[in-house]
């Protein structure tokens with residue numbers, strides 16, 4: 001007598017239970033932070049000494065290897081157990097923004113995101129004025145590249161304390177803004193195009209208290225305008241902030 005080639009009902013039920021338990025275990029692990037870390041420390045897109053003499057290798061070693069690495073490590077540690085809708089770093093930042101109980105998470109998550117973005121905004125032999133459609137967008141929003149540059153330098157000089165200076169897309173317009181401490185445009189629904197870190201750790205070894213000289217040096221010699229132009233294209237594809 002041949003046995004039917006199917007699971008016996010009780011065995012089938014137990015198998016279904018096992019599958020359900022396994023799925024629940026995976027979900028629980030994700031919710032409790034047992035999955036992949038939200039933030040990954042991105043490598044520098046150029047050698048550590050490639051931005052010298054405008055930003056020294058020692059500044060980059062400390063900035064990328066110590067400060068940025070610290071933000072990534074702390075953000076991932078603080079994100080464990082946090083339940084949010086979505087799994088992208090930007091989802092986590094938006095979920096933590098303005099929540100008093102998640103201040104440390106917001107600060108470290110934003111700093112991890114801001115630094116990864118900032119390092120990509122730079123390149124050796126960069127800077128100067130952009131060309132093509134990006135130049136047209138800047139002219140349309142500011143009147144000229146010189147006026148954009150003045151607005152960016154003023155924002156850096158006028159900002160009190162640590163923070164960031166940004167070129168962002170706000171609807172159809174490009175706007176210069178500064179954010180304090182770890183704050184980031186993506187927490188405000190704006191799409192970042194260019195960032196310059198104005199925390200003292202970004203420039204003090206090379207420029208001491210001359211923040212304006214550092215920002216001018218970045219604009220003149222290091223901005224990766226191809227990356228900035230790419231961010232506008234990304235914004236057009238996604239329809240807004242990341």
Ligand SMILES: [Fe+2]
Pocket residue numbers: 063067115197199201202
């Ligand atoms: Fe920094």
